Amino acid sequence: MTVRRASRIPGLQRDDLVRGEAFIDGAWVGAESRISVENPADGLVVGDVPDLGAGEATQAVTAAQDAMPGWQTLTGKARGQVLRRWSELMLAHAEDLARIMTAEQGKPLAEARGEVAYAAAFLEWFAEEARRVNGDILTPHASDKRLTVLRRPVGVVAAITPWNFPLAMITRKAGPALAVGCTMVVKPSELTPLSALALARLGQEAGVPPGVFNVITGQAAPIGDVLTGDPRIRKFTFTGSTAVGKMLAARCMATVKRVSLELGGNAPFIVFDDADIEAAVDGAIASKFRNTGQTCVCANRFFVQAGIHDRFAAALAARVGGLRLGPGLIGAFDQGPLIDARAVAKVRAHIADAVGAGARILTGGQSATVGPLFFQPTVLVDVRPDALVNREETFGPLAAITRFETEAEAIRMANDTSTGLAAYVFTQDMSRGVRLSETLECGMVGLNAGLISTEVAPFGGVKESGMGREGSRYGLEDYLDLKLVCANVA
Ligand code: NAP
Numbered sequence: 001m002t003v004r005r006a007s008r009i010p011g012l013q014r015d016d017l018v019r020g021e022a023f024i025d026g027a028w029v030g031a032e033s034r035i036s037v038e039n040p041a042d043g044l045v046v047g048d049v050p051d052l053g054a055g056e057a058t059q060a061v062t063a064a065q066d067a068m069p070g071w072q073t074l075t076g077k078a079r080g081q082v083l084r085r086w087s088e089l090m091l092a093h094a095e096d097l098a099r100i101m102t103a104e105q106g107k108p109l110a111e112a113r114g115e116v117a118y119a120a121a122f123l124e125w126f127a128e129e130a131r132r133v134n135g136d137i138l139t140p141h142a143s144d145k146r147l148t149v150l151r152r153p154v155g156v157v158a159a160i161t162p163w164n165f166p167l168a169m170i171t172r173k174a175g176p177a178l179a180v181g182c183t184m185v186v187k188p189s190e191l192t193p194l195s196a197l198a199l200a201r202l203g204q205e206a207g208v209p210p211g212v213f214n215v216i217t218g219q220a221a222p223i224g225d226v227l228t229g230d231p232r233i234r235k236f237t238f239t240g241s242t243a244v245g246k247m248l249a250a251r252c253m254a255t256v257k258r259v260s261l262e263l264g265g266n267a268p269f270i271v272f273d274d275a276d277i278e279a280a281v282d283g284a285i286a287s288k289f290r291n292t293g294q295t296c297v298c299a300n301r302f303f304v305q306a307g308i309h310d311r312f313a314a315a316l317a318a319r320v321g322g323l324r325l326g327p328g329l330i331g332a333f334d335q336g337p338l339i340d341a342r343a344v345a346k347v348r349a350h351i352a353d354a355v356g357a358g359a360r361i362l363t364g365g366q367s368a369t370v371g372p373l374f375f376q377p378t379v380l381v382d383v384r385p386d387a388l389v390n391r392e393e394t395f396g397p398l399a400a401i402t403r404f405e406t407e408a409e410a411i412r413m414a415n416d417t418s419t420g421l422a423a424y425v426f427t428q429d430m431s432r433g434v435r436l437s438e439t440l441e442c443g444m445v446g447l448n449a450g451l452i453s454t455e456v457a458p459f460g461g462v463k464e465s466g467m468g469r470e471g472s473r474y475g476l477e478d479y480l481d482l483k484l485v486c487a488n489v490a
Helices: 054-073 074-094 094-105 108-131 168-180 193-208 220-229 243-253 277-293 306-321 341-356 405-413 430-439 473-479
Strands: 021-022 028-030 034-038 046-048 135-140 144-155 156-160 183-189 213-215 233-237 256-264 267-271 299-305 362-363 376-379 397-403 422-426 442-447 480-488
Touching: 021 193, 034 193, 034 233, 046 094, 046 193, 054 156, 054 183, 054 213, 054 220, 074 094, 074 108, 074 168, 074 193, 074 422, 094 108, 094 193, 108 168, 108 397, 108 473, 144 267, 156 168, 156 220, 156 405, 168 183, 168 233, 168 473, 183 220, 183 397, 220 243, 220 299, 233 243, 233 430, 233 473, 243 256, 267 277, 267 405, 277 299, 277 306, 299 306, 299 405, 306 376, 306 397, 341 362, 341 376, 405 430, 405 480, 422 430, 430 442, 473 480
Parallel strands: 156 183, 156 233, 183 213, 233 256, 267 299, 267 422, 299 397, 376 397, 422 442
Antiparallel strands: 021 028, 021 213, 034 046, 135 144, 144 480, 362 376
């Protein structure tokens, strides 16, 4: 078996963090058949990884299963110490991790650095939580009985993760899973496997025992079949599109796995007449244009009240028109490329649909000259409530504004969607803020805030945006089973 290493990413302190092998049972595993990893900013290959399949996925599950007894019998403190070291190593190598991420994903380097810190924070948070996985003693139902509720690790965990946050979407799952004593197999997106493998390398250096954390690269379908079908996997956790998540979750039911799903969103961003306009524009830029509009919590539908509409739209368009586009490894830019040509086509289709029905372009609207996957950040007004962009997640740099008159109308339009991940409300009327926070059908509300994600708070959605929560103390629950011990003391 040939093992090849890629090292074409400039400016790395440690070339060995760019791995050309998958990580199974504490060993680096290569293959003749390779998958190239391209930089979406220029189309150049920045590395390649093994194209593995069902056989290797099954080996990884076996490794995780075999590692489970040793890992779960360590004390929470000991597991926490390993997670903490892993987090510290991520921070010590933050610049390399950020460069690897920008090279394969395209996000500006400043954002990649931010994601490394965010991703490391999940390992740190759950390192601390590892010592607090406590059970309960219940008041018994009979005088000769004693009832104890244990919280036990669910077992081997399989995770499938997307390309838009190549590190954080893994550590948000690995942190709680490993903290409570589970072991895991991760399949990262084939578009961004290098970040996952660099993470595995640092995990190995931090002392994560062989088999506890495995990363398998290759074709999604055959690996996915194992991760959703193997009965030894007791928990399946997925972050990605709603369509794929539904399909994989259905397969998990044949072996009744616990399932967590972090799926797509279609977040409303509601600006009332009484909003602080500057704060609303700041929030819109942060929420809509971070990661070139490719975040699941991205504002997707802008609903702006009539009295502030024109001022807000003009101020947003002015800021958006000033965003700088370029390859993240070369300069300090605000926007990178989209992930692939399909993503560009979707933004284009949403704009064409809206404009065809009478919307106006205030800024942007076309491909940028920087490269084929760059698209001008765009602001549209006079977008109809039934436009494609208001019905589907765009996942690109398009802010489409629809005007409204009353609070009731805004709530009705905001809730008129099958998904419910995030929602944003800008108002200085706190009573209204409370009303909206309670009425909007979503898992997270940004009230005068455009950035809402943190390791200390629960992240997740309602409706078709998924089930379960990640991060925070609630994030542990998805990896724990309750077990009752009913003792007869007569
Ligand atoms: P995707 O196409 O669903 O892919 C997600 C993962 O599923 C990737 O690892 C992909 O592998 C894998 N996959 C695709 N088809 C599969 C199959 N038939 N069997 C097994 N695995 C399969 O989603 P994406 O385009 O990468 O990510 C964007 C979506 O993720 C958006 O909808 C976004 O809103 C959502 N997202 C949600 C959250 C959240 O927390 N709610 C966070 C981030 C992103 P390959 O890439 O190798 O094909």
